[in-house]
Every structure is written in structure tokens, then in C-alpha cells.
Amino acid sequence: MTGSIQVGLAALGSAVGVGLVGAKAAEATGRNPGAAGPIRTQAIIFAALAEGIVFIALFLG
Amino acid sequence: MNFRRFLLAITLFVALPFPALAGAEEATSDKSAPAGESHIDDHKKHHGLPKPAPILYHGIGGNPETGKVGPLAITNSMVVMLVVAACIILVAQLATRKAALIPSGLQNFVEWLVESLYGFFEGVLGAHMVKKTFWFFATIFIFILFSNWFGLIPGLGTIGWAEQGHHNEHVTNPLLRGVNADLNMTLAMAAIFMVLWLFWCIREIGPGGFVGHIFDVKGHGSGFFGIFLVAVFICVGVIEVVSICVRPVALTFRLYGNVFAGENMLESVMMMGNQLVPYIGGAIAVLPFYLLEILVGLVQALVFALLTSVFTALMCEHHEEEHSH
Numbered sequence: 001m002t003g004s005i006q007v008g009l010a011a012l013g014s015a016v017g018v019g020l021v022g023a024k025a026a027e028a029t030g031r032n033p034g035a036a037g038p039i040r041t042q043a044i045i046f047a048a049l050a051e052g053i054v055f056i057a058l059f060l061g
Numbered sequence: 062m063n064f065r066r067f068l069l070a071i072t073l074f075v076a077l078p079f080p081a082l083a084g085a086e087e088a089t090s091d092k093s094a095p096a097g098e099s100h101i102d103d104h105k106k107h108h109g110l111p112k113p114a115p116i117l118y119h120g121i122g123g124n125p126e127t128g129k130v131g132p133l134a135i136t137n138s139m140v141v142m143l144v145v146a147a148c149i150i151l152v153a154q155l156a157t158r159k160a161a162l163i164p165s166g167l168q169n170f171v172e173w174l175v176e177s178l179y180g181f182f183e184g185v186l187g188a189h190m191v192k193k194t195f196w197f198f199a200t201i202f203i204f205i206l207f208s209n210w211f212g213l214i215p216g217l218g219t220i221g222w223a224e225q226g227h228h229n230e231h232v233t234n235p236l237l238r239g240v241n242a243d244l245n246m247t248l249a250m251a252a253i254f255m256v257l258w259l260f261w262c263i264r265e266i267g268p269g270g271f272v273g274h275i276f277d278v279k280g281h282g283s284g285f286f287g288i289f290l291v292a293v294f295i296c297v298g299v300i301e302v303v304s305i306c307v308r309p310v311a312l313t314f315r316l317y318g319n320v321f322a323g324e325n326m327l328e329s330v331m332m333m334g335n336q337l338v339p340y341i342g343g344a345i346a347v348l349p350f351y352l353l354e355i356l357v358g359l360v361q362a363l364v365f366a367l368l369t370s371v372f373t374a375l376m377c378e379h380h381e382e383e384h385s386h
Contacts, residue, residue, distance in 0.1 A: 041185065045371055048315065048364040055314035056307075 010057030017050030112321075114138040114243040115235065137221075137235055138243030145208045145240060178202060185370045190265070190377050194370070197257060201250060202366035205241065209320060209358030212239025213351070218324070241320040241361075244313065251309040254369045258376070265377040274376060275301050308372060312365065319361050323354045 025043035029036050114136035121132050156171040164172050178199045183191045186198075211217075221235035241247055262271050276298035327347055334346030 038184070041367065044360070044364055044367060048368055052311040052315050055318040056311060058314070058318065 007057050010054050014050045014053045018047045021047045137238040138240050141237050142240045145211050186374045198366050198370045202362050206362035208240035239320050241316050244317050247316040248313045251312040255309045262376045
């Protein structure tokens with residue numbers, strides 16, 4: 001059996017990370033619907049940063 | 062004035078992968094043997110997208126047989142890129158040809174797009190920086206968005222020709238391919254952003270301010286604790302430099318990986334669906350993923366434009382704080 005365990009682990013970690021970002025962003029929007037715009041912007045930034053790990057692991061790992 | 066800059070930026074993007082491809086000549090020729098093998102393997106196992114974009118025209122002095130790439134080589138991604146750029150320029154020209162004070166029709170739509178983008182980036186960059194950098198971020202957003210969506214048009218990858226002796230059912234040399242499914246394109250955009258970023262930072266806060274911003278000592282201690290703090294923040298500065306160096310790599314691979322993986326995923330799902338229910342299964346199975354890919358195309362364009370603008374804002378915000386004091 002062959003494979004690249006580091007990509008799998010990176011994907012696991014970043015999936016958890018993106019999930020946490022999404023959960024907290026939804027929660028924050030629920031608490032303060034007026035701030036939906038800035039929260040969405042920040043959520044996208046942090047989701048993208050968490051997601052970037054996979055691509056680094058995939059192509060450079 | 063802004064419109065001219067917009068045209069200039071589009072032309073710049075279109076011209077970029079040419080030198081990038083020529084620069085990648087050694088890399089492609091080095092890896093030509095294993096790349097060729099994996100290409101064949103790909104075709105045997107599943108009809109996925111080959112990782113490097115197939116080169117249609119090897120450029121001046123290039124040789125298709127040895128894999129040598131000369132200047133002005135053209136890959137199939139670049140064909141789509143030229144088409145998308147031409148479409149955007151055409152729409153912009155048509156919209157502004159008869160500019161009226163009260164816009165209607167196409168002009169109205171384009172003004173709505175530009176104005177909402179301006180408001181969006183103003184929120185990120187601030188009123189001062191957005192005037193100077195809006196042309197770049199808006200162009201990059203519009204260009205990535207429409208090239209992603211253009212790449213999703215059904216049947217785009219099936220236009221092309223098959224090699225001699227190959228099955229007719231499968232196109233071995235596709236003419237068209239999603240723009241950002243080519244690493245050269247995303248790398249070129251990330252590289253031009255980093256150059257512009259450096260230029261904007263130096264112009265806004267000066268070379269001293271630039272270094273000072275990276276190796277910034279926050280908080281003032283005295284005696285041993287002060288020296289300790291300076292050492293800590295110099296280490297933080299080194300980490301900051303590494304993170305800045307990773308930015309273009311992450312930007313490149315994020316966009317490329319998302320678009321490339323999306324195209325492969327659509328194809329895999331299609332094959333699986335076709336195995337379960339012949340002829341119509343694939344089309345039904347692929348539909349939710351197709352809608353997902355439309356969303357991904359929008360989100361990735363947003364992410365690229367947003368991340369680049371946030372990087373710029375992070376470095377240049379210092380200047381504005383000083384002014385407001």
C-alpha cells in the first residue's frame with residue numbers, strides 16, 4: 001500500500017480548521033446579524049488560510 | 062483613467078504566462094520523462110486532466126518532440142485566457158461606448174459590479190489605499206471569476222483533436238482548458254501581486270518603515286526585560302519574513318489546486334455515475350457538484366482578491382494611522 005500520509009493529515013487538519021471557522025462565523029452572525037458583512041469577510045480569509053495548508057502539503061510535501 | 066488602467070492590467074495578465082512558460086523550460090524538459098509516463102498512466106486508469114497544461118504551440122525555436130519550449134509558446138489554458146480577456150475587454154468597451162448619466166442596460170450592470178467591488182475593497186483597504194490599488198484587485202477578481210466560470214462551460218474540455226491510432230471517443234489534445242488549471246497562470250498572478258505589493262508598501266511607508274513594520278518592537282520594557290523583548294520581536298520578524306515568502310506560493314497553489322481538483326472531481330463523479338446508470342447517471346450525479354464548482358469559482362476569485370488586498374492593507378495601514386493621529 002502506498003500513499004502520502006502527510007497530505008491526508010494536512011487535509012484532516014485543514015478540514016477541521018475550516019469547519020471551526022465556519023461554525024464560529026455562523027455563531028457570530030447569529031449573535032450579531034448586523035455584522036454579517038465583516039464576519040463573512042474574515043471567515044473567508046481564515047478559511048482560505050486554513051485551506052492553504054493542504055495545497056502546501058500536497059505540492060511541496 | 063481607471064478604465065485605461067483596467068485595460069492595461071488585463072493585457073498584463075494575458076502577457077504574463079509567456080515569459081513564465083519560457084522560464085519553466087528547464088523544469089519541463091527535466092521532468093518530461095516521468096511526466097509523460099504519468100500522463101499515459103492517467104489515461105489508462107481514468108481520463109483525468111493531466112497536471113501540466115498541454116502545450117499546443119511550442120513557440121519560436123521550440124520543438125514538440127524534445128519538449129523544448131521557446132518564447133511565445135501557447136498552452137491550451139492560454140487559449141481560454143485570451144478568449145476570456147477578449148470577452149471582458151469587449152464587454153467593458155460596449156458598456157462605456159455610450160456612457161449616459163443615468164445608466165441602463167449593460168452600462169448599469171457594469172457600474173453596479175464596479176461600484177460594489179469598490180465599496181467592498183474600500184472596507185478592507187481604507188479610503189486612501191483603495192484609490193491607488195483598486196484597479197488591480199477589481200481586475201484580478203473579475204478576471205479570475207469569469208475565467209473560472211468559463212472553464213465550467215459543459216463540453217469545454219472535449220473540443221480538440223485525437224492522436225492517430227487513438228480511440229475516437231476520447232480527445233487526447235484538448236484545445237481548451239480552464240485558465241487557472243494551469244500553474245503558470247496562477248503563479249504569474251501571484252508573482253505580479255508580490256511585486257506590486259512591494260512597490261505599494263515602499264511607496265506608502267518607505268523602505269525604513271517597511272523593515273520597521275516587519276521587525277516592529279511592540280511594548281517598551283527596561284533593562285534585561287527590554288533586551289529580551291527586542292530579541293523576541295526580532296525572532297517574530299524572521300517568522301514574518303518567512304510568512305511573507307510563503308504568501309505567493311500559497312496563493313498560487315490555492316487557486317490552482319481548487320480549480321484543478323474541481324475539474325478532476327467533476328470528471329470522476331461523471332465516470333462513477335455512468336458506471337451505476339449508463340448514459341444518464343453521470344449527468345445526474347454531477348449536477349450537485351457542478352453547482353458546487355460554480356460556488357467554488359466565485360469563492361476562489363473572492364479569496365484571491367481578498368487575501369491580496371488584506372496583505373496590502375496589513376502592510377500599509379501604518380501610514381494611515383499616523384495621518385489620523
